[in-house]
Amino acid sequence: MIHVFVGPTLSESEAVLTAPDVRVLPPARHGDLFDTAIGGGDTVVLIDGVYHQAPALRHKEILAVMGRGVEVIGAASIGALRAAELAPYGMFGVGSIYTAYASGEIDGDDEVAVGQAPDGEFGALTWPLVNLRHVLRLARSAGVLDGARAAGLFQALRAVYYPQRTWAAVRAVCRRRNETGFAGWLAEQREQDRHFGDLKRIDALAAVTAALDGTAAADRAAVEPPIWDTTYFRRWSNAFARTCVDGLELSTEDRLVYQQVFDPGFHERWATYLEHLSRHPADDGPVLPLAGRLARVTGGDLPETACSTPRSTCATSGRWRCC
Missing domain, CATH: 3.40.50 (Rossmann fold)
Known part of the structure; x- marks a missing residue:
């Protein structure tokens, strides 16, 4: 496909x-x-x-x-x-x-x-610079403009903010620079071919x-693309990956948050996940059981189920854990 x-x-x-x-x-x-x-x-x-x-x-x-x-x-x-x-x-x-x-x-x-048109039709309302540059080159080839005049006209058109660079704005810039001959030539070309100059x-x-x-x-040259798996990317993936559950389209992120809040067994799965990360660190750090890693950081008085993500925590059953 x-x-x-x-x-x-x-x-x-x-x-x-x-x-x-x-x-x-x-x-x-x-x-x-x-x-x-x-x-x-x-x-x-x-x-x-x-x-x-x-x-x-x-x-x-x-x-x-x-x-x-x-x-x-x-x-x-x-x-x-x-x-x-x-x-x-x-x-x-x-x-x-x-x-x-x-x-x-x-x-x-x-x-x-x-x-772009705001009605969902996505029609172009303005001229991009790449098309204007191409049209000016065609005008030079046709003898309508010389190099200096084409360069000056391009800089004047480039100075127009892109959402305002309409066909009317192009004509106005041409009039201001006394390039009505070019504007007329371009209008004639567009009448003959509505896609004229559309690079x-x-x-x-x-x-x-x-x-x-x-x-x-x-x-295409044979390139083995690297695997880009970062914390940010996993967050994007959880936000946009969707699954139909009981007729509802839910993101992985929403499903995870629901489990964190309402599933009484989630703290055990969370502890298992943290144990896996501790024994398989992504940054080639020391391989340690989770309890040993926590003891090094906290002195041993913090249980696995109390570990939280840096972004947010929630209070459940009188103690803090991931939310």
Whole structure:
């Protein structure tokens, strides 16, 4: 299965997104790669993602899903940015925007940022800098602009905050800089082809096509992704991994908290878990029975069931334990 995270860059009506093995998902955000429908042997095509209105997809989430045997391809938008950052760990980048990030030609997140429609349609309301730069290059090739005028116009457009860089704003900047000829030329090109200059769309289509025909897997260098298992990652996993219990979708975190509060046998399981950690320390520290480790720290007057996590504790049966 190919899971494509896409929003404003591609319309769902694109032919490549209607293939039987393609599952189209909204722009990626923190937690989306914990989806249990994404399994080993699948491919994730990361194109669009959110970051302004919600936490962005984190690097360790991508590393972890690759560690589970999922191929991850990035292109066009946040996918190109993440692919350039994680290429040494096995993420595969596609397209000219990815190449520009990987080579250092561009480095800002704002290069691919666009304002999105708030109604769930995820339509792009503004122009990203990568598309504007591409359009200006096309204008130079067509003899509409020379190098100096194109550079000045690009800097003026770049100064516009990305959620305000609409087509109307582009025309206003052109008028202010006496570049109405360029604005007219661009309007004419867009009338003939509504996708004119849309470099993000070109790269996104190439990425989905590469996933469908298998060329990404063939071209990707063999890299064994490391296992990224940190305290923070385990917390994310517990928060986003969900199981249906008696008809309710519950996170592992919610189920654990319920057990901690209401299960009378939880303190015994907690003590067993701490005993395991004490005898198998993750940091290559000393291997000790839990009672011995507690004796070194507290003098021996703290029972195993009174140990708590650093985040919170709760009072039960007159003593403190994990909550």
